[in-house]
Amino acid sequence: MTSTVMEQPLNSYHLIAQTCLLAGKIILQNGGETYRVEDTMVRIAASYGIADAQSYVTPTGILFAMDASVPTTRLIRISERSINLRKVSLVNDISRRISGGQLDVSEAHRLLTEIDELPFAYPVWLQVLVAALASGCFLIMFGGQWHDFMAAVLAGGLGFGSVVVLHRLVPAKLFAEFAASLLLGGLTILLVKSGLALDLDTVIIASVMPLVPGLHITNAVRDLMAGHLVSGLSKGVEAFLTAFAIGAGIAAALSFY
Incomplete structure (x- = not known):
C-alpha cells in the first residue's frame, strides 16, 4: 500500500515535467522567444503545484528541473527549428487554460501532443x-x-x-x-x-x-x-x-x- 501511495505522486510529477518540456519544445521549435519558453514552462509547473521549478533554455536545448523535494531533471535537445507561429499561439492558449485551472495535467499533455503532431499550417x-x-x-x-x-x-x-x-x-x-x-x-x-x-x-x-x-x-x-x-x-x-x-x-x- 505504501509503495502505491508513493508511486502515484512520482508518476504525476514526471507527467508534469513532460508537459512543461513539451510546451517549451513546441514554442522553441516554431519561432518563439527564449524568455517565452522559460516563462511558459515555469507557469505551467506552478499551476500544478511545483512552486520552485527552474528552466534554462538555449536555441539548441532545454533543461528543466523540479524543486528540491522532487528530484526530477530533464534535458531535451532541439535539432531543427522553423517558423510556425500558429503552434506558438495554440500553446499559449493552453498555458492560459492551465493557469486558469481549466485543464488537468493528463488532458494538457494530450492536447500539447496533438499540437506537436500537427502538420505545417500551409502547403x-x-x-x-x-x-x-x-x-x-x-x-x-x-x-x-x-x-x-x-x-x-x-x-x-x-x-x-x-x-x-x-x-x-x-x-x-x-x-x-x-x-x-x-x-x-x-x-x-x-x-x-x-x-x-x-x-x-x-x-x-x-x-x-x-x-x-x-x-x-x-x-x-x-x-x-x-x-x-x-x-x-x-x-x-x-x-x-x-x-x-x-x-x-x-x-x-x-x-x-
Whole structure:
C-alpha cells in the first residue's frame, strides 16, 4: 500500500515535467522567444503545484528541473527549428487554460501532443505563391515600376521555393540559402538582359525579402532585452549568417553580370 501511495505522486510529477518540456519544445521549435519558453514552462509547473521549478533554455536545448523535494531533471535537445507561429499561439492558449485551472495535467499533455503532431499550417505550394506575390508587392513599395512586377514575382517564387527544396536535400541551411540566392540573382539578370525587367537592383532587393531572417533578428533583440544573453547572441549570429549567405549568393550572381 505504501509503495502505491508513493508511486502515484512520482508518476504525476514526471507527467508534469513532460508537459512543461513539451510546451517549451513546441514554442522553441516554431519561432518563439527564449524568455517565452522559460516563462511558459515555469507557469505551467506552478499551476500544478511545483512552486520552485527552474528552466534554462538555449536555441539548441532545454533543461528543466523540479524543486528540491522532487528530484526530477530533464534535458531535451532541439535539432531543427522553423517558423510556425500558429503552434506558438495554440500553446499559449493552453498555458492560459492551465493557469486558469481549466485543464488537468493528463488532458494538457494530450492536447500539447496533438499540437506537436500537427502538420505545417500551409502547403509548400501556397507558401511559394505567397512569397512570390509578396516579392511583387515589395517591388512596388520600394518604388519599382509595374513593368518589373512579374519579374519580381518569378524571382521571389524561385528563391523561396529553392530554399525549401534544397534544405530538404542538404541539411546545411546556409548552403541552401546561398544556392537559392544565386539562382534568384541569375534569373533576375537573365530577365533584365532579355528585356523582361528594367531595374536590376530593385527586382533583386524585392525578391530576396521573403528570405530575410526578420523574425530571427526580432527574437534576438527581444531575448537580449530580456537578459538572455546566450540565446540573444546565438540567434543574432544565426541571423547574420543567413544574411551573409543571401548576400554572398547575390554577389556571386552579379559577378557574372
